[in-house]
Amino acid sequence: VFRPAARLASIEVSEILRITAEASARKRAGRPVIVLGAGEPDFDTPEPVKTAAARAMREGRTKYTILDGAPELKAAVREKFRRDNGLDYALDEITCGTGAKQVLYNAFMASLDPGDEVVIPAPFWTSYADIVAICGGVPIIVPCAETDGFRLTPQALERAIGPRTRWLLLNSPSNPTGSAYTADDLVGLAEVLDRHPHVWLMSDDMYEHILYDGRRFATPASAAPQLRLRTLTVNGVSKAYAMTGWRIGYGAGPKALIQAMATVQSQSTSCPSSISQAAALEALVGDQASISDRRVAFQRRRDLVVEALNAMPGLSCRRPEGAFYTFANCAGLLGRTTPDGTVLEDDRAFCRHLLESADVAVVPGSCFGLAGFFRISYATSEAELTEACGRIRTACAALA
Ligand code: PLP
Numbered sequence: 322v323f324r325p326a327a328r329l330a331s332i333e334v335s336e337i338l339r340i341t342a343e344a345s346a347r348k349r350a351g352r353p354v355i356v357l358g359a360g361e362p363d364f365d366t367p368e369p370v371k372t373a374a375a376r377a378m379r380e381g382r383t384k385y386t387i388l389d390g391a392p393e394l395k396a397a398v399r400e401k402f403r404r405d406n407g408l409d410y411a412l413d414e415i416t417c418g419t420g421a422k423q424v425l426y427n428a429f430m431a432s433l434d435p436g437d438e439v440v441i442p443a444p445f446w447t448s449y450a451d452i453v454a455i456c457g458g459v460p461i462i463v464p465c466a467e468t469d470g471f472r473l474t475p476q477a478l479e480r481a482i483g484p485r486t487r488w489l490l491l492n493s494p495s496n497p498t499g500s501a502y503t504a505d506d507l508v509g510l511a512e513v514l515d516r517h518p519h520v521w522l523m524s525d526d527m528y529e530h531i532l533y534d535g536r537r538f539a540t541p542a543s544a545a546p547q548l549r550l551r552t553l554t555v556n557g558v559s560k561a562y563a564m565t566g567w568r569i570g571y572g573a574g575p576k577a578l579i580q581a582m583a584t585v586q587s588q589s590t591s592c593p594s595s596i597s598q599a600a601a602l603e604a605l606v607g608d609q610a611s612i613s614d615r616r617v618a619f620q621r622r623r624d625l626v627v628e629a630l631n632a633m634p635g636l637s638c639r640r641p642e643g644a645f646y647t648f649a650n651c652a653g654l655l656g657r658t659t660p661d662g663t664v665l666e667d668d669r670a671f672c673r674h675l676l677e678s679a680d681v682a683v684v685p686g687s688c689f690g691l692a693g694f695f696r697i698s699y700a701t702s703e704a705e706l707t708e709a710c711g712r713i714r715t716a717c718a719a720l721a
Contacts, residue, residue: 332451336688340672344682355709356682357697360496362563362645367611370562370600377599386592389583390417390571397605398571401556405529407543408554410573416582417601419525419593421557423571423586428451428523428553428572429488431581433458437487443690444648446496446525446605450690453524458487462690467639468515469652471498471691475509482513486520491541494528497689497696498648499623499641501532504539511545521551530561532643533620542573550575560645561612562604569593570600589710619645622699622706630697630711633717645700648686652693657720665720668692678719679712 341358367549377383390398395415402408418424425448429439435457441449443462450460463481465471478489496503514520524541532538542552557570572582577721592598609622623641630649631640635657638649651671658664659678665671668685672695676679686694699706 328455328457329452335447337447337684338414340676340682340684344676347676347680352648352680353683354676354680354682355701355705355712356680357699357701357706357709359700360560360646360698361565362560362615362700364563364611364615364704366567366600367562367604369607370564370604372602373607374567374596375602377596379568382595384595386598388391388587388592389579390415390593391595391598394571394602398573401605401679402554402573403462406540406554408540408549408573411576413576414579415571415573416579416586417569417571417593417598418582418586419568419570419590420559421525421555421572422448422452423590424555424557424570424572424582425449425523425525426456426554426573427582427585428578429453429456429458430585431578432487432521434529436485438483438485439488439490439609440466440478440481440486440520441490442471442477443488444471444495444686444692444694446492449490449492459485464691467694469501471648472493472502472506473510475513478510478513479516482517482520484519486517488521488523489514490523492525492527493539494532494641494643495646496528496644497646497684497686498530498714499644501536501642501648502539503561504537504544504688507539507541507544511541511548514545514548517550519552522548523553523555526554526556527560528644529556531616531619531645533616533623534642536642545558553578558601562599562602563611563615567594567597569597619699622701622703623647625697625703625706626697626710629707629714633714633721635717645698647697647699648689648691648694649697650693651695654717654720655693660719660721664666668695671695674720675713675716679711679716681709681716686702 521528552572555572635653684696
């Protein structure tokens with residue numbers, strides 16, 4: 322009988338994947354399911370990026386590269402940080418991995434001893450807590466109120482820090498809420514960290530380019546430069562360039578940390594795919610027009626979904642600043658009864674009702690550490706979003 326390692330005891334198979342699998346099974350069975358679960362742009366990877374990958378293959382760039390990224394890709398990442406964030410990193414302060422997820426994983430694996438703590442504001446991307454736990458750390462989940470825009474306040478950060486705290490993990494714009502921190506917000510949090518020099522900061526900037534209403538993106542290492550020597554800034558090409566399948570992410574931070582992360586990667590995947598590295602390089606240095614085109618399309622979709630949700634009795638939804646998610650409050654419908662007599666006890670039951678009666682797949686807020694909400698990923702066409710919102714309205718109206 323297989324006995325899993327103790328380190329997996331608290332790790333569950335991602336519920337988002339489970340919901341997506343169930344929705345796909347219903348689809349295969351002939352149901353007209355609309356899946357608003359996945360965190361993946363529906364756009365195609367830009368053509369020049371694909372061409373760069375094909376060229377790399379033709380030219381024989383199909384071998385191992387330097388472990389944590391070919392020098393050309395690191396140079397492109399360096400240029401990206403200069404251009405977009407006003408941050409200047411040397412090549413040995415830059416790392417590239419198989420997706421931002423591996424970069425995050427490497428960093429925790431390289432830094433956490435058993436019992437070390439990582440402060441994670443909730444709601445949060447599910448993988449954070451699980452990666453920390455797999456690496457032997459203890460996630461310290463700090464709930465953030467909807468009235469604070471789901472943002473961590475300096476007071477809550479101060480309370481969460483203890484002698485074992487190694488990292489604060491921030492994600493802006495956020496998956497799942499779409500909330501974003503301003504430079505001033507980050508300065509407020511940095512003032513707390515100034516008093517606790519043993520705490521490092523990990524900033525997950527994956528949704529940097531999906532920010533609306535003319536807002537300027539802020540990242541801690543440039544908003545609070547005194548933190549640069551203990552900040553790891555993580556980013557990647559998955560969301561910005563619709564490249565989720567290419568699996569390239571990158572990070573920048575102090576050299577000693579970057580070296581330790583390379584050691585971890587050297588004993589797992591070695592280097593990321595050389596072909597994907599060539600593609601990511603083109604994405605980062607090539608024409609950036611696709612970014613603003615997609616931002617405009619995403620903003621229209623956001624407005625469509627937020628307005629539709631807010632017009633439904635019992636639901637409410639704050640207008641997110643970025644990413645491609647809405648995080649709507651469904652507490653007003655809990656306790657109500659479905660036409661088949663089921664009482665909606667919690668957000669999981671509400672989402673099940675939407676799947677079963679409306680064929681719309683969304684993800685319960687409890688998957689992200691905050692019950693009473695549900696997440697919609699609006700990375701799909703306006704036509705499909707309009708249809709989905711109509712069905713959600715009907716499903717909600719059917720509740721007694
Ligand atoms: N960070 C956040 C907040 C995400 O939502 C995701 C993907 O869903 C990732 C990181 C991982 O991205 P990658 O595809 O680069 O591993």
